[in-house]
Amino acid sequence: MKVGLVGYGKMGQAIEKILLDRGHSISKIINIDNVNEVNEITPETTDVVIEFTAPESALSNIKAVLSNKVPIVSGSTGWLAHYQEVVDFCKKQDTGFFYASNYSLGVNIFFKLNQQLAKMMEGRGYSSEMLEIHHTQKLDAPSGTAITLAEGLIANNSDKTSWVNEPTDKAKELAIISERVDSVPGTHDVTYSSEVDTIKISHVAHNRQGFAQGAVMAAEYLAGKKGVYSMNDLLNF
Template sequence: MKIALLGYGRMGKEIEKIAISRGHEIVIKKDVDTEIDITLADVAIDFSIPNSAFNNISNCIENKVPVISGTTGWLDKYNDAVKLCEEKKGAFIYASNFSLGVNIFFELNKQLAKMMSNLEDYNISMEEIHHTKKLDAPSGTAITLAEGIIENSTKKDWELDKTTSEENIPIVAKRIPEVPGTHTVWYNSEVDSIEIKHTAHSRQGFALGAVVAAEWILGKTGVFSMKDVLNIS
């Protein structure tokens, strides 16, 4: 499989290692907004920056190249990407986190939210910790976790740091050097606390998930998620 890496920072380099170890070839490494011939690739993996992500994804879809994107901070244009993919009969996966473990964590988070939805004595809060080079806050993973709770509870929205309403979920975002990613969800009452937590030990898990998703999407048409890749019902 010939892969285009759209974004060749630390994640791009980690993806390159995993892809080569699985027998794939990297044919494009793009780290800035330069012109490339995306048709040289069988599939593209986008871990760029928020300002570049939509253009990268659009270029792939326009040229019939399946694209995997893990860039966060651009989702105000996500529906435009979906519409373009449907119009052009392309193939596209966006995930806030490609780690296989995190995607299992997403499902556990939803199930716990359902179980806790009628227990009014518990207050929900979240924390995410990432390395200091992460540009957006809260993380896309934290937002996905919050959305999973909102879908399965009486909560209405999330807010960064402090909430202005009891109907919202507070998310504390911390930036600490060399932390790949830690996400915690708490349910606290006067008598006890329930906590679920995912801790990434390295970027390898994110890179592996992205390559697995790229392998999976070849030959397919449509807009997919990691639930499709992992066959999580």
């Protein structure tokens, strides 16, 4: 494949290495110095784009690529209030869009485990809470992964009806506690506590490799397709 990279930070560089190792080529690299050149990415030069940028620029980057009818894999978080807008725009442009809050295979297994545990814990008298820890360069809080976990818990457990990004004493609110620590790729804990015991599931990322590899696999999956996809499609969950 000929792949465009929109965003060339640590994640973009990790993705580039995996792409080259798997025999693909890089058609275009967009970073903060040449951001206007995102409009130059076309189907003639690029089969698919992988985008990891900042929350404030993700939406415009995604729509610029879709406008030129190039399929795009997005891993940016912090812009999801506009998700349906992008889905509708993708369909209007008749191209492909793949989004995941986290591209790690392990995290996506963790999402499913979280949903199953939430069902089992409903009405059992346990309080629940979430903790997410990331590196200090992460700009949004809570993380997109934490939001996906919270939504999965709430959808499968009527003990909670909403989430807040702070401690709470309201029984129906799920607290997500966000911490930022140097050099932490990503840690997510979901905890259920009662007077007699505590049950906790946890995912700890050791490096960015798993995220980068999943994004490349998503690009390989999306190339040549039209429509909107997620990790559930890629992993056949």
